[in-house]
Amino acid sequence: MAVKMLFVLFGLVLVVAVLAAIAKGKRGAAGSRGGAALLVCKPTVMDKWEAELYERLVVALKASHVFPQVAMSAFLKEAERRNGGRNVFAQKYVDFLVCERGTFRPLYVIELDGRSHGSSKARERDAQRDAMLASAGIPVKRYTSSKVDFAAVLRDYAEVVQPVPPSSSEASMPHPAGSAASSLGGV
Known part of the structure; x- marks a missing residue:
């Protein structure tokens, strides 16, 4: 036993x-x-709405660089070194970062809000992200994924970038390819 x-x-x-x-x-x-x-590996980096908007942005905003799916830690830093402050934004991403061509200076962020952005939790996260970006002086433009008004996108771009108005003698001159004025027309 x-x-x-x-x-x-x-x-x-x-x-x-x-x-x-x-x-x-x-x-x-x-x-x-x-x-x-x-x-x-994920099958794609962006969903179909993001991919469609990205392709249109690259063509329309030729005077700027458009980067998809950018970590906020790539273009934000703490104003003062604090313990854990970076963790607040280090793992957050933006849908699109629009930067000045040549200098790569961040101009503004484009967020594409889908169905998941309707919940109170998602709205709270969006507000937190928007506040962080605003504190760094980076405007955020939000669009609904299924029905982006591209004319509004172009108006917002012109508002943020604020091109210098041409003098009366330049008004009739064509703009060189790749300039802000030429990239806004025709797309």
Whole structure:
């Protein structure tokens, strides 16, 4: 009887040890500091609405650079070094960052709001993101993903970039390709 109990006890210890090893292996593979995370590539970087708007923005805003899916940590920094301050914005992204051509100075952010932006939690996150960008002096323009009024996009661009009005002698002259004035017309 004692030998039988010993075998049962040994079997239970063995089962527990195997289960513990399996659990530890799964934790390690899923991203612990020692193990490599198992990752897969997303099929696309943007959804169809973002991709469509991106293609139109690149053509229309030739005088600027348009970058999709940009981490806020790429263009924002803390005004003062504080513990944990960077963590507030470090893992947040913007849909599109419009930058000045040549200098790459951020001009403004374009956010494309889909169905998920209707919840109170999403609106709160959007307001927090907008406040962070406003504190850095970066305007945010928001559009609804399924029905973007591209004329409004162009008006907003002109409002933010504020091109210098031409003098009366320049008014009749054509604009060089790639200038802000030529990029707003025809698209």
